[in-house]
Amino acid sequence: MTAEAQTLGRREQSWFGRLFAGYGQEIIILGAILLLFVVVWSINPRFISPNNLNTIFSGNAYIAVAAIGMSMVIITGNIDVSVGALIGVLATIAGTIAVSGYPVWVAWTAPILIGIAVNFLVGVLVAYARIPSIVVTLGMLSILRGGLISVTGGAWISNLPPEFLLAQQRPLGIPAPIYFMVGLTILAAFWMRYSAFGRSIYAVGGNPEAARAAGIPIERRIVQVFMIHGAFAGLATILFATQLQVIQSTVPPNLELTVITASVIGGVSILGGSGTVIGSTLAAILFAAIGSALIFVGISAYWLRAVIGLLILATVLADMARRRQAK
Amino acid sequence: MNWKAILRHETILAILVVLALVVLAAQSDRFFTPENLLNQGRLMTEVGLVAIIMTFVIATGGIDLSVGSILGLVAILIGVFWQNLGLPLEAAIGLGLVVGTLAGLFNGFIITRFGVPPLIATLATLALYRGLAEGISEARSVRGYPDWFYVLGQGQVLGVPTQLWILGLVAILAAIVLGLTSWGRATYAIGSNETAARFSGIRVDRVKMAIYAASGFAASLAAVIFVSRVSTTRSDMGTGLELDAITAVVLGGTSIFGGRGTIIGTVLGLIMVQALKNGLSLAGVRGDGTIVLIGAVLILTILISNLFHRDGNR
Numbered sequence: 001m002t003a004e005a006q007t008l009g010r011r012e013q014s015w016f017g018r019l020f021a022g023y024g025q026e027i028i029i030l031g032a033i034l035l036l037f038v039v040v041w042s043i044n045p046r047f048i049s050p051n052n053l054n055t056i057f058s059g060n061a062y063i064a065v066a067a068i069g070m071s072m073v074i075i076t077g078n079i080d081v082s083v084g085a086l087i088g089v090l091a092t093i094a095g096t097i098a099v100s101g102y103p104v105w106v107a108w109t110a111p112i113l114i115g116i117a118v119n120f121l122v123g124v125l126v127a128y129a130r131i132p133s134i135v136v137t138l139g140m141l142s143i144l145r146g147g148l149i150s151v152t153g154g155a156w157i158s159n160l161p162p163e164f165l166l167a168q169q170r171p172l173g174i175p176a177p178i179y180f181m182v183g184l185t186i187l188a189a190f191w192m193r194y195s196a197f198g199r200s201i202y203a204v205g206g207n208p209e210a211a212r213a214a215g216i217p218i219e220r221r222i223v224q225v226f227m228i229h230g231a232f233a234g235l236a237t238i239l240f241a242t243q244l245q246v247i248q249s250t251v252p253p254n255l256e257l258t259v260i261t262a263s264v265i266g267g268v269s270i271l272g273g274s275g276t277v278i279g280s281t282l283a284a285i286l287f288a289a290i291g292s293a294l295i296f297v298g299i300s301a302y303w304l305r306a307v308i309g310l311l312i313l314a315t316v317l318a319d320m321a322r323r324r325q326a327k
Numbered sequence: 328m329n330w331k332a333i334l335r336h337e338t339i340l341a342i343l344v345v346l347a348l349v350v351l352a353a354q355s356d357r358f359f360t361p362e363n364l365l366n367q368g369r370l371m372t373e374v375g376l377v378a379i380i381m382t383f384v385i386a387t388g389g390i391d392l393s394v395g396s397i398l399g400l401v402a403i404l405i406g407v408f409w410q411n412l413g414l415p416l417e418a419a420i421g422l423g424l425v426v427g428t429l430a431g432l433f434n435g436f437i438i439t440r441f442g443v444p445p446l447i448a449t450l451a452t453l454a455l456y457r458g459l460a461e462g463i464s465e466a467r468s469v470r471g472y473p474d475w476f477y478v479l480g481q482g483q484v485l486g487v488p489t490q491l492w493i494l495g496l497v498a499i500l501a502a503i504v505l506g507l508t509s510w511g512r513a514t515y516a517i518g519s520n521e522t523a524a525r526f527s528g529i530r531v532d533r534v535k536m537a538i539y540a541a542s543g544f545a546a547s548l549a550a551v552i553f554v555s556r557v558s559t560t561r562s563d564m565g566t567g568l569e570l571d572a573i574t575a576v577v578l579g580g581t582s583i584f585g586g587r588g589t590i591i592g593t594v595l596g597l598i599m600v601q602a603l604k605n606g607l608s609l610a611g612v613r614g615d616g617t618i619v620l621i622g623a624v625l626i627l628t629i630l631i632s633n634l635f636h637r638d639g640n641r
Contacts, residue, residue, distance in 0.1 A: 079446065131629045132583055134390065134446055138570055139626035146618030257454055264447070271444065303462040309455025313437070316451055320441045 025267030025275075029282040033289060040293040047296045054175060058167070060288035061177035062087075062239040063255075067262040067280040068188045069232030072225050074260070074268045075275055077205040078126060078133035080119075080226075084255030085144035086233050090115055091241035092148060092249035095157035098164040107164055111241075112234030118144075119230030123223035145251050152249035160245060167242040177239045184235065185281040192277065201225055206273025254305070261308060262287060265315045336580035336632075340595045347599060351606030358609055365488055369480075369556070371601045372490040373398070373549040373565075375594075378572040379494075379501045380545040382593045383538045385576050386505070388518040388585025389445035391539065393434060394546040394572060396456035398565030401427040401550035403460045406469030406560040416476060424547045430456055431543015435536035453569075457562070464562040472558065480555030490552045497545070502590035510534065518585025574625045575600050583629065600624075 040047045066083055073080050090111035098107040118140075125136045169176045192198035203211035204221050212218055241247050266283035268275025290311075291304050352359035377394045384391045401423040408419035430452070437448045482489045505511040513534045516524040525531050546565070554560050579596030581588025603624070604617045 125626065125630070129630050130633055131626065135573075135577065135583055135629055136626060138573065139622040142567075142570055142618045142622030142625075146615045146620075146622065149615035150613050150619065254454075257450070260450065261454070300462070300465060302465045303458065305454055306458030306462045309451060309453075309458040312451040312454055316443055316447055317437065317441055320443055324442075 026279045026282055029266065029279060029286055033282065033286050036286070036289050036293055040289075040296055044296045047293065052292060052296075056288045056292050057181075057285065058175035058177045059243065060284060061167075061181035062236040062243075063258055063262060063288070064181045064281040064284035065184055065239060066233055066236035066255075066259045067266070067284050068184055068277045069229030069236075070259050071263040071266065071268045071275055071277050071280045072188075072192070072201055073133075073229045074263050075201050075205045075273065076222055076225050077208075077271070077273070078222065078226075079260065080122070080133065080137045080229060081256050081260070082122070082137040082140040082144060083229075083233055083259055084253075084257075085141045085148070085251045086115060086118060086230075087237050087240060087255060088249070088251035089144050089148050090234055090237040091247050092152055092157065094237060094241050095160060095247035095249070098160050099157060104161065104163050108166065108238055111237040112231050115230035115232075115234035115237070116227045117230070119226040119233070120223065123226030126226065127219040127222040141256070148249060148251060154248070154250045157247040157249060158245065160242075160247070165242045165245070167239050177243075180235065180239055181281060184232070185277055188277045197224075202273055205271075258284075258287065258308075261312050264319075265311060269319055337589065337592045337595060340578070340580065340592065340599065344595055344599050344602065347602050347606070351602060351609070354606065355609040358606060363605070365491070367601050367605050368491045368494075369488040370605075371597055372488075372494045373553050373556075374568060374571045374575065374600075375494045375597050376497055376545045376549045376552075377542070377568060378575040378593050378597055379498055379590060380538070380542045381572045381576050382501070382579070382581055382588050382590055383505065383514055384445075384542050385573070385581050385583060386514050386518045386585055386588040387535060387538060388521070389438065389535070389539075390449065390573070390583075391431075391434065391445065391542045392449040392569045393430070393452040393456055394542060394549075395565040395568035396453045396460065397427050397430045397543050397546040398550040398553065398568055399562055400430065400456045400460040400463075401547040402554050402560045402564045403464045403562050405551065405554060407463060409472075410469050416473060420551055423550065424544065427547025427550065428540050428544040431546070432536060432540040434543065435539030438539065439532040439535050457566075460562040464560070466562065469560045470558060472555075476555055477558065478555075480552050480557070490556070493548070493552070497548075498590055498594055505588075505590055510537075514538065515586055518582075518587070520586075570625075571600065571621070574621055577625060578628050580632075 037048065046052065066087065070080060070083060093114060094107050094111045097110055098104065122133075122136050122140055125131050126133045167175070167177050171179070192201060200211065200216045200221055203214065203216055204218050204225075208218055240252070262284040263275070263280045265286070266275065266277075266279030266281070268280060287308065290307060291301070294301055294304055294307070348359070357363060377398075381391060381394070404426055405416075405419050405423040408414045408422050409416050412419075414422070434445075434449055434452055437443050437452075438445050441448075479489050484492055505514060513524065513529045513531075516527065516529055517531055517534060521531060546568075549568075550565070553564055575596040576588070576593050577583055577596070578599060579588070579592030579594070581592060600621060603620060607617050607620065
């Protein structure tokens with residue numbers, strides 16, 4: 001196709017067509033969320049009560065925040081199955097610091113810094129020691145999970161100081177986690193689309209040889225992306241750990257799978273190189289809404305995981321089919 | 328790839344296993360007793376069955392994360408078929424094995440037909456199969472099986488736990504298939520270079536489907552033994568089993584990139600992990616502490632292996 005024909009073709013597309021070409025997956029998920037809300041609301045109007053909306057959006061914001069970092073990791077062609085265990089460990093550390101009388105900002109900063117440090121190690125093992133990320137993070141998962149339970153015995157941390165409970169604050173009547181979710185998603189989306197560093201993440205995952213030829217230091221970039229992912233895991237921890245008056249020092253079950261699923265369903269390709277964090281945040285909201293909707297329409301919550309499993313499978317297959325067509 | 332290098336890895340591992348056994352025996356006089364060792368064999372069987380077939384999976388360059396969920400699903404189904412549908416227990420077990428094998432075959436199907444990377448495909452079915460187990464069971468457990476069923480998991484034949492005979496049989500069969508048959512050669516060929524294997528006339532997709540189905544079967548067999556051993560079914564059975572199995576396989580010298588690995592290595596890896604778990608718990612380390620060690624051993628083994636063979640790049 002000549003350049004002229006390309007321009008013509010582009011001009012013939014409506015603004016919506018262009019938007020859909022760029023953000024197809026995101027628009028589909030947004031549509032699914034709206035559809036779900038309308039259907040469930042017509043069955044049971046209490047679904048959109050402020051209390052339930054608060055549960056859906058604010059209570060699950062930490063998953064969306066963790067999925068931002070996970071998306072970046074997956075875009076580089078790697079994966080992290082230890083993020084759930086990491087969040088469990090970081091929550092316990094933050095809670096312990098908070099009840100030990102240190103200033104609140106220390107309890108908020110520590111998980112971010114420790115998250116960065118742990119994932120620095122993971123990144124080095126992946127990028128420089130060339131151990132596949134699945135193996136490193138499987139190992140890390142059992143180290144963190146086992147370490148947490150043997151140190152704390154699964155005890156609860158209570159008597160948290162009220163000023164520590166960030167997620168319960170409501171500036172302008174909106175729960176704080178929603179600000180974090182929306183703000184971080186927009187920030188990360190712009191940064192990944194328009195900054196040189198952000199673009200290079202896609203290059204590393206899409207075509208490492210070309211990225212190397214273009215002068216991108218692949219190993220260093222992978223370590224940096226894992227560190228950023230660690231920072232987001234730390235931020236997610238703060239939102240997660242400050243929701244309730246107590247912190248249970250165990251690993252939230254299946255959290256890593258929920259986070260990975262949000263990224264993948266949000267349109268981040270499992271083969272690396274494409275996807276946006278807007279999609280992963282929308283997917284996290286969709287999951288939370290599905291989980292809540294099952295209860296409101298009277299389906300047993302026991303089936304939640306099977307529904308989510310089917311969703312992942314369908315999305316992955318659709319992703320593969322789309323890639324085949326693109327070829 | 329040369330067979331001397333393989334022999335060397337397994338020889339080193341065998342020496343390490345012997346060393347570990349000697350040290351652990353010296354640490355506690357309860358370790359090196361026939362009762363303890365046979366009991367450890369009993370505990371090792373479920374992971375062992377899965378790990379032996381996982382050796383094939385990883386040797387093709389794949390991975391199967393769904394084995395723990397298949398175990399949970401089959402355990403639940405056996406209980407449901409037997410108690411809720413009123414089938415004879417033999418038929419319930421048979422059906423459970425069929426469903427588990429089909430679950431594995433389904434993994435193979437989406438991996439070969441749709442080209443989904445095994446990691447993602449089995450991560451998705453990990454959620455799906457565990458979700459089905461949870462949905463079907465609704466947190467109910469099934470107990471009160473007839474006495475003959477417990478022979479499998481709690482009984483003995485000629486003084487050795489029943490399931491150790493099964494594990495031994497499966498290990499020998501697998502070693503023969505992987506080491507001496509054209510199926511074994513095909514497994515290595517796919518793991519070394521799938522395209523070349525395809526051009527050499529190997530039916531790559533068929534071999535892979537068979538291997539994933541076998542992995543599902545091994546997980547189902549492990550489910551039957553697990554239920555018989557603990558006398559009950561719960562939907563969370565087998566959670567984390569995949570990690571233990573992968574650790575044993577990788578520790579045994581199978582390359583995570585495929586093309587290399589032996590059953591003897593995997594069996595040695597299994598013994599090493601089980602001996603460390605048991606030895607540490609006898610030395611007073613709690614169960615969760617041993618998980619830390621297994622994770623560390625997994626990372627360190629591959630790290631060291633990568634340092635020695637600089638062929639891990641891909």
